[in-house]
Amino acid sequence: MLDDYNSGMKQKLSCRFLENHCIAADGTLSFCFSGYKDNKYPRVMFTGNYTKTVEKFISLQQQILYNLNENILNPCTNCPGLAKDYYPIKTENFKIKLFTFQSGGTCNLRCSYCVATKNKNATALRIDLPELFAEFKARDMLAPTFSCSFAAGEISINPKCEEICTALQICESCRLFSNSLVYNEYISALLALGKTKIIVSVDSGTRETFAKVKGVNAFDRVCDTLHRYGRESKDAIILKYILLPGINDNVKDIESFNALARDINCKSITISTDMLNTTPINEHTVLMSEYLWKSAKDLSILCDTNSYALAEKMSVPIDMQKNIFI
Numbered sequence: 001m002l003d004d005y006n007s008g009m010k011q012k013l014s015c016r017f018l019e020n021h022c023i024a025a026d027g028t029l030s031f032c033f034s035g036y037k038d039n040k041y042p043r044v045m046f047t048g049n050y051t052k053t054v055e056k057f058i059s060l061q062q063q064i065l066y067n068l069n070e071n072i073l074n075p076c077t078n079c080p081g082l083a084k085d086y087y088p089i090k091t092e093n094f095k096i097k098l099f100t101f102q103s104g105g106t107c108n109l110r111c112s113y114c115v116a117t118k119n120k121n122a123t124a125l126r127i128d129l130p131e132l133f134a135e136f137k138a139r140d141m142l143a144p145t146f147s148c149s150f151a152a153g154e155i156s157i158n159p160k161c162e163e164i165c166t167a168l169q170i171c172e173s174c175r176l177f178s179n180s181l182v183y184n185e186y187i188s189a190l191l192a193l194g195k196t197k198i199i200v201s202v203d204s205g206t207r208e209t210f211a212k213v214k215g216v217n218a219f220d221r222v223c224d225t226l227h228r229y230g231r232e233s234k235d236a237i238i239l240k241y242i243l244l245p246g247i248n249d250n251v252k253d254i255e256s257f258n259a260l261a262r263d264i265n266c267k268s269i270t271i272s273t274d275m276l277n278t279t280p281i282n283e284h285t286v287l288m289s290e291y292l293w294k295s296a297k298d299l300s301i302l303c304d305t306n307s308y309a310l311a312e313k314m315s316v317p318i319d320m321q322k323n324i325f326i
Helices: 002-006 016-020 050-069 129-138 161-168 185-192 207-214 219-232 251-263 283-298 308-313
Strands: 009-014 021-025 028-030 043-045 083-088 096-102 142-150 173-177 196-201 237-243 268-273 302-305
Touching: 009 050, 016 021, 016 050, 016 096, 028 050, 043 050, 050 129, 129 142, 129 161, 142 161, 161 185, 173 185, 185 196, 185 219, 196 219, 207 219, 219 237, 219 251, 237 251, 237 283, 251 283, 268 283, 268 308, 283 302, 283 308
Parallel strands: 021 096, 096 142, 142 173, 173 196, 196 237, 237 268, 268 302
Antiparallel strands: 009 083, 021 028, 028 043
């Protein structure tokens, strides 16, 4: 019976995403973006009613757990992320430890590698983060160590920026994605609390390259904003460098980029690659990624990567569990 899965704690087939993760994106709530089977990952559509949508989300989780453990075919069947372990299975014990928000928003840049336009669901209802958080809180669904990743358009120009930043204050930790083209006092106040990191893809070290990558001549404005955030909030900035062969994989850009990182008190850099580019990474780009890592290391700046393709080709030592270059 399905009700048997609503009380107690037992060993069962599940995964960390199904147990503790919620993604709000393109008018849906889901547990993951695995897409390992025809992109048919389990999700519920936002109806405009937060209470009913969250109820459906909880019911979906319970139904998937029941089907998995009764060997009933479902969207998660045979997913490589599944494992048998002891999990809390009572409905009210469904605690969100990691929340990812990617719903709606607009941007003031036109980055050459951006997937937002490709993935945009124009007919989806936009989810309001403060209202969704209020529903989660009312149901006691947020874990004490709850963390959030916010990447919905450019937050600094969002009409609800103040409300969003206020809502994010309840997070134990938060990763806020922004292009920093516009300085924002609400973002600054959130960073000053010491629980939020702002992730900024600069992807260049010169005005010319920035314009090629971002589609806007605004390198100086972004640098000015980063300097302000760096002065106001210690260790709050994470810079990102997405390597684009023939565009920004050169010594001049990399050296200037790392100099900026040093000047704004950046303690961490993420080295990445273009998700839309299916061309194999060439030797020169790999060498430049290693140069970026070495020159950052000389400045005592930590480097990580979210590109397994890049990590496999680089000759530098790496902690594969954390994707941090040693």
